[in-house]
Amino acid sequence: MSDALTDVLAPKLREHERVRECDELRELNNDLLRTNDQLSALLDSVALALKGKPPAHGMHSWNDLPELARALVDSLLLQRIRPDSPR
8 A cells, every 4th residue: 555545544544443432432331321220220129118208309318228228137037036026
């Protein structure tokens, strides 16, 4: 290939590669958005199960869900160990 042709095609090839990289990044971003939406829905479901209906025009915080779940599991385990204990 001649130097003149290389000089003309090289920038076009770099531009094509940048466009391809942008497309890949957009696809990755869309995948991450879908994953975020799925995890948000999961956390909302867990919060609803552990805390009940959220306040009007609001949502539950998720920061204490692990502690609430652990307390519930611990409580259920204690009931198994001592089934006659008051609830």
